[in-house]
Each structure stands twice: as C-alpha cells, then as structure tokens.
Amino acid sequence: MATDLRISNISKIYPGCIANDNVSLQFKSGKIYALLGENGAGKSTLVKILSGVVSPDNGEVFLNEKNLKLSSPLDAKKNKIGMVFQHFNLFETLSVFENLSIDATEDNESLRVRVNEILKKYNFSIDLDVPVLNLSAGQKQKVEIIRCLLRSPKVLIMDEPTSVLTEQETEELFISLKKFCDEGILIIYITHKLKEVLSLCDEVAVMRKGKVVSVSQTQNERVETLANKMVGQKLAKIKKKINISKNKDEIFKVKHLNFYSDDPFETNLVNLNFSLKKGECLGIAGISGNGQNELFQILSGEIITPNTSIIFRNKEIAKLNPKQRREYLMAFSPEDRISQAAVPELKIYENVALNNFKSSNFFEKGLVNEKKIKEHSKKILSDFSVNTDNVELKSQFLSGGNLQKLILGRELITAPELLICYNPTWGLDVGAINYIHETLIKINNQEKSTILISTDTEELLKLSDRIAVIYKGKLSKIMPSEEVTPEKLGVLMGGGSID
Amino acid sequence: MIKIEKRNDVPMALYFFTPFIAIILTILGGGIIFYILGFNPIEALKFYFITPISNLYGFSELLLKATPLCLIAIGLSFCFKSNNWNIGAEGQLTFGAIVGGGVALIFYNQEGFYILPLVILAGAIGGMIFALIPAILKTYFNTNEILVSLMLVYVSKLLLDYLVVGPWSNPEGFNFPETRQFSDSSRMPLLFEGLRIHAGIFLALAAVMLSWFILYKTYLGFQIKVSGLSLKTAKYAGFKGKTMILVVFMISGACAGLAGVGEITGPIGQLHRMISPDYGFTAIIVAFLGRLNPFGIIFASLVVALTYLGAETAQIFLQIPKYTGQVFQGMILFFLLASDYLLFFKVKILSLKKNDLRH
Numbered sequence: 121m122a123t124d125l126r127i128s129n130i131s132k133i134y135p136g137c138i139a140n141d142n143v144s145l146q147f148k149s150g151k152i153y154a155l156l157g158e159n160g161a162g163k164s165t166l167v168k169i170l171s172g173v174v175s176p177d178n179g180e181v182f183l184n185e186k187n188l189k190l191s192s193p194l195d196a197k198k199n200k201i202g203m204v205f206q207h208f209n210l211f212e213t214l215s216v217f218e219n220l221s222i223d224a225t226e227d228n229e230s231l232r233v234r235v236n237e238i239l240k241k242y243n244f245s246i247d248l249d250v251p252v253l254n255l256s257a258g259q260k261q262k263v264e265i266i267r268c269l270l271r272s273p274k275v276l277i278m279d280e281p282t283s284v285l286t287e288q289e290t291e292e293l294f295i296s297l298k299k300f301c302d303e304g305i306l307i308i309y310i311t312h313k314l315k316e317v318l319s320l321c322d323e324v325a326v327m328r329k330g331k332v333v334s335v336s337q338t339q340n341e342r343v344e345t346l347a348n349k350m351v352g353q354k355l356a357k358i359k360k361k362i363n364i365s366k367n368k369d370e371i372f373k374v375k376h377l378n379f380y381s382d383d384p385f386e387t388n389l390v391n392l393n394f395s396l397k398k399g400e401c402l403g404i405a406g407i408s409g410n411g412q413n414e415l416f417q418i419l420s421g422e423i424i425t426p427n428t429s430i431i432f433r434n435k436e437i438a439k440l441n442p443k444q445r446r447e448y449l450m451a452f453s454p455e456d457r458i459s460q461a462a463v464p465e466l467k468i469y470e471n472v473a474l475n476n477f478k479s480s481n482f483f484e485k486g487l488v489n490e491k492k493i494k495e496h497s498k499k500i501l502s503d504f505s506v507n508t509d510n511v512e513l514k515s516q517f518l519s520g521g522n523l524q525k526l527i528l529g530r531e532l533i534t535a536p537e538l539l540i541c542y543n544p545t546w547g548l549d550v551g552a553i554n555y556i557h558e559t560l561i562k563i564n565n566q567e568k569s570t571i572l573i574s575t576d577t578e579e580l581l582k583l584s585d586r587i588a589v590i591y592k593g594k595l596s597k598i599m600p601s602e603e604v605t606p607e608k609l610g611v612l613m614g615g616g617s618i619d
Numbered sequence: 620m621i622k623i624e625k626r627n628d629v630p631m632a633l634y635f636f637t638p639f640i641a642i643i644l645t646i647l648g649g650g651i652i653f654y655i656l657g658f659n660p661i662e663a664l665k666f667y668f669i670t671p672i673s674n675l676y677g678f679s680e681l682l683l684k685a686t687p688l689c690l691i692a693i694g695l696s697f698c699f700k701s702n703n704w705n706i707g708a709e710g711q712l713t714f715g716a717i718v719g720g721g722v723a724l725i726f727y728n729q730e731g732f733y734i735l736p737l738v739i740l741a742g743a744i745g746g747m748i749f750a751l752i753p754a755i756l757k758t759y760f761n762t763n764e765i766l767v768s769l770m771l772v773y774v775s776k777l778l779l780d781y782l783v784v785g786p787w788s789n790p791e792g793f794n795f796p797e798t799r800q801f802s803d804s805s806r807m808p809l810l811f812e813g814l815r816i817h818a819g820i821f822l823a824l825a826a827v828m829l830s831w832f833i834l835y836k837t838y839l840g841f842q843i844k845v846s847g848l849s850l851k852t853a854k855y856a857g858f859k860g861k862t863m864i865l866v867v868f869m870i871s872g873a874c875a876g877l878a879g880v881g882e883i884t885g886p887i888g889q890l891h892r893m894i895s896p897d898y899g900f901t902a903i904i905v906a907f908l909g910r911l912n913p914f915g916i917i918f919a920s921l922v923v924a925l926t927y928l929g930a931e932t933a934q935i936f937l938q939i940p941k942y943t944g945q946v947f948q949g950m951i952l953f954f955l956l957a958s959d960y961l962l963f964f965k966v967k968i969l970s971l972k973k974n975d976l977r978h
Binding site for chain 2: 442443456461476
C-alpha cells in the first residue's frame, strides 16, 4: 500500500530562535527523500516533531490523510514511523537480541524467528548473542534498523546515518535503504553531506534558517547548486593546495609511540612512528574511537607516555606538559571545543587566557593582567572574524563556528610552528568550515606545519599533503595525498589493507 | 507530564539571591516545627533569632561564633571551587589546635609578646599538615579525598582525647580531661572589657580579603576557577594539577588550623575534649550558603552562627534541646540545594489538554 506523509504549516519557536517557520512538505513512498541543511537549519527540530519528541506550536502531520497526534515517541511508533538517530540508543553490555527484545510485544521465540527472517532478507550478518559493545558502528546501526523493521514501518527516518560509517558500510547502508524503498517504505534521509544526497536520494528538500527554501529532483542538481542553496550564497571554492613541502627540513618526529590503558573505553596505541616537514600538513584519517583521542592527548602532552620520543625543532619534548610544549611553539585545537578547548561558563577573555604562553604576560608575577588579556582577545576577535567584539561575553553564547574561530585564533596568535588539530570543523556550518579550511591552508603557506586528525575524509583530502589512517590504535603507512582516494581511505579505515 | 530542563542562562543576581530565599524558608520551616512541638511559633522564633542578639553581649557572642565558621569556610572555598571535596575541616581544626596548644603548653609558665604569634603559626601549620594527608593520598595514590579527609577527623579527635587524658593532662587538674591553662601571653587579646570577642576576628577578616585577592586577581585563582569548571580544560591548558590540589588543601587546612587555635587561645584558654561544636562540618554549609564568595561567606557565617546562639537561648527559655540548632543548619542546606535545583533547572508541566484540543 502506498504511503503518503504530509507536513502542513509546521512552526516551532524556541526562545530567540525560529526553528521551523511554516514548513510544509509532502513525501510519497517509493522514493528516497533527502532533507538537507546546515547545522541549525531546522532539520533536527522537524525530525523531532515527526518522531513525537517535540510538539509543534502550529501545524499538522498527515499520514495517508489521517491527522496524526504525535505527543510522544510512542505515538510515532504506533503510527509506524521509525527513526534511526545519529547516536545509537542501545545498551552496550546487553546482547543484540536482548536489546531488540526490550520493547518487543511478542515472546522471545517468535521474535527470534522474525529477526532471523529480517537478517536473511536483507543479508545482514550480525551475531544476535554478542554484546552490543563488540559491534562496529555499522553493525550497531543495523541493530537500530532491525528494531524499526520489526514494527513494519511505513516511514523510516535516518538522521545523519553515515557520520560514523566507513565508505564500505555506507555503501551497504545505501543498498539496504534502496531495498526498503522498493518494498514501499517511505525513507527520509537527513544529512548535510551533498554527495550522499546526489548518489542516494530521488528528491531533495533544502532547509535554511527554519524554512524550506527549495524542493527539487536530485537529477537536476549538482554539488555546487545544492551547496549554494544550503548556504544561501555563492561559495568561493577552496583550491586544493599545492604540495609545497618537498625538500624542506623535518620539524617534528615521533618514534615508538605506545600507549596502554586499563580503561576498556580507551584505545591502546601500538608503535606509531611518523615525521613532519616544515609547511606540511599530515592528515590522520580514521573512524572515531580508533585511538585519535589518545593520540591527540599524547601529542599535546596531556598524557605522558614512557619510552616515547617526540622531537620538535631538534628538542626532545616527550616529557613536557601542554603549557611547556606551547613555549616551544606548538598549538593544540582539541575535538571537544565546548568542554575542553574552552569553558562555556567563562568569558571570552578568560578563555583566551587559557593559552598562557610566556611572552603573553597575561599573568605577571602571578597576578592577572586583565587589560593585556582583553587587548589580546579583542585582536583575536577581529583578526579571526568572530562575530562579536565583546570580550566579556560568556563563550557559551558563541555559535559553534564562532567558538572554533576563537579557539583557533587563540592558538594561532602565538604564530606556532606546529598546530595539531582534531576534527576542527566537526558540526560546523559550511561558511565556518570554509573559513577554517582557508586558515589551515594559510598557515601551511606560511611554512608552518599542521597535523590534522579528522574523521572527515573530504576535509583530509582537501587539506593534507600526506595521509595516514589510524585503525585500532595502529597507523597505516603514510601516503602522499595525490595517491589517496576516498575508496582507499575507506578500505583502510575499515581495517582492510591495500597494496 | 512533568519535564525537567536545564536553564541556559541563570542571572547572577538571582544566583546570589537564592540564599536569602533559603533562609526565609528555613525560618518558616522552623516555625512549623515549633508549632508541631506545641510552642507559639512566633515567640519561639523570637527566642531563636532575635533574643540572642538583642544586646551587646549577644552580638559579640555572634561574632565570636562566626569567626571560626568564616575562617574555615574561606579555606574550604578554595577546595570546593577547584573540585576538591575536603570535608575534614573539623579534623584539621582539631589537629591545628593540638599543635598550637602544644606550643602554648611549652610556654605555660612564661610571658612574652612572641608567644602568641608562635602559637598561631603552629596552629596554621598543624592544620596544613593534616590537610596534606588527603591531598597527597589523592594526588599520588588516587584515593578519594572525601573519605580520607572525613575519616581523619576521628583520628585527630581521638588523638586529642588521648593527649588531654594522658601525657598533656594538667598535673594539678584532679584527673579532669584537660590541660593546664595557657599563660596570658598565649591568649588572644580581648577587644572589649567584659565581652569574649577577641582579636581572632581580624584573622578571619584578613583571610576574607586575602582570599578575594587570590581567587580573583592571581594566576592561582584563575587555575582554581578553570579546574573547578572543567578538569579536562585545566589538563589541556597544562595547569599543574597535582600542585594545585596540594596548594588548595594547604590553604584550607591552614584556615581550619587557625580557627582551631583561635578557639583555644580565645574563649577556651586550654585544651580539652570539646574544643569545637562541629564548626568544621557546619562551615561546609557556610561555604555553600555564601556561594563560595569571600564576602558572601561573611554574611553566611553570621547567619549560621545565629543558629548556634538561638539553639542555646531556646534551650534555656523553652527547654528545647540545643540540637535543634543542627536541625536549622540542616534545613538551610536543604532549602539552599532545593532552590538551587529550581534555579538551574526548570520544571515544565506539560498539559495534555492543549494537544487534545487540536483534534
């Protein structure tokens, strides 16, 4: 039976922000629909409304012309709307089957029969009796999908499903989604990745600032046209940078980096060795959770490992803490910008003072030199085009993009010889991503080096001179980026090998 | 359906106003308790909160009790602000009193202007050393400072017990569990004839000023603030975490030690078993009621000191046990935590009716 989902004049207003402004959309089964937009465009709010997590201030949802009352996630389930969120809702220590049986309405035997039917039908290979924590991200996602399929959904909503997947897993997911679609399930695919929209979806709705700005057939669109609609302005395309680092001096060298942890949530690192030249960008790719956190903390000096040698500008720095490493002109931009790189409750100038390098004189003789810190902060705000000039503002009021600009500005204002950044554009909108990419290219052009640890393949290919992949704490061989393709990276990120 | 959401921005003014709400609620709660116990609540509350400070002597007693509370709470604010949960101030107070008292006993039959400063210094160092035990165990052996500092309270109290009945007991004291009287040179100068208020109050005021300066104007204060808000950030910024833990515990212990030595050289004048009516524990309430802010702590120490006095007055006039003082202290903390919860989170009652109307 054909399914027809209609959203009519939905509005949702949060204090100080219109999340959905009179949104009307129509979806019909047999097609895969993309909902595209930057962070904060209103996609998530719309999805939350469809899944019953949030009630709209105005407007209605119709499924096959029946007006739906969605006041809780249970209502969405009853009306056969299934949802796979970006962050999985699974109990890690329970087995796959136990997770599936938690909200099942039937007895275990018949449930197992049905689950096995689904596994067979869609060619999923998952052991039902292993704990979820042993599964890869792709397999966990499959468990979530099975959970939806068990309820024979009419509508399946996927929220940014590929952010944790390898290229191969993404391909598998797309194949499954197309199968579901052929079977008459209406699929709504939420993303900000343009290429996925083009390769998977039939129709695309673009949202910007809470409004639907365009609905079109994907065959009539290209990456550039969609990007422009998403951002609302013509994007200056960043040139892939020219490799400038041949025959330059070596500036940074890591030998025998090993890390062993008792904590099962940390990844052990096994004998990493690499080096970096002046003006070079070394990209480290990998799916999150393969040791990037630990690597970043060891490179920044938050974790000191024995028997590791880290040579920076001909000095051994392996035993120095982050503050001491900064004095040698290293800078760090961690992944967690909200609770590690900055403190949301602190004012902008106080966050700037966190990078207290010696020549800054922020703290003379142990006393706070507020005037100096504020002057310095003002300079950062204007040099790095953060959209405020009020250094007294608490940093929690900055958007992700502006906060990242502030952090990068704070780290770069010392003119460091080496910047180590981890997912610098994670969760940012296209405008901010562009700005940060331009900045990173600029510092390479000024003969400064960068180590870019990132889970974003596109970003790595755009910025790196050489790329290595980290998988389960081991580093692949380092390849010149001209020789690397997204497919190759995908194989390595998934634990495969290439010749 | 009830839903609880975090508030994004809590106005600073309201943040400093909620302690007053907590105090008002405590007084109302106290009135209800008195009513249930069969007293006229208005009259009982008057005995509790007004009678004790209606004359000069009462007022000086208020300052006398507020002095140790304020000193200890100032010290604790350094620990609490940096996420170190020192709850053993009572033990640090006791140990400070033991060390300071020991020095005073050495000079029991001597006079000299240098004796009191030595005694005070010894008290501060004693508290500091005792606070270093949980700090060192935390930094180098990863123990939990809450448990260690709390358990050490009993260690120091038992040590004091042993000393006053054993080696340090007064040879002319008919086996009472107490030491000799300190010499006059070991006693805090009294501020007014006939009142017990002594120069220790200046120590407390100096601690307030100094702590304000350290917390808001120095690099140490900045590190304490950042560590308190996010340990991850402190690590990333390269602050010397271990040193900072040791320093805040030392400051805290020194303040508690000073409070202890202030008691024995002030109103008490010797060592015996009961040198503190749990000032070290009550100061935890004072620190939070004062919002860990040096000037807030002055105010809070006066309020909480009043519960001590009120309990004594109520015992005399109404024959209510003086432990009601602890009931009031408990209520203050309870209402403060409750109003903080409502300050930081909002409770939304979602009516299902509104949704129904739409259909």
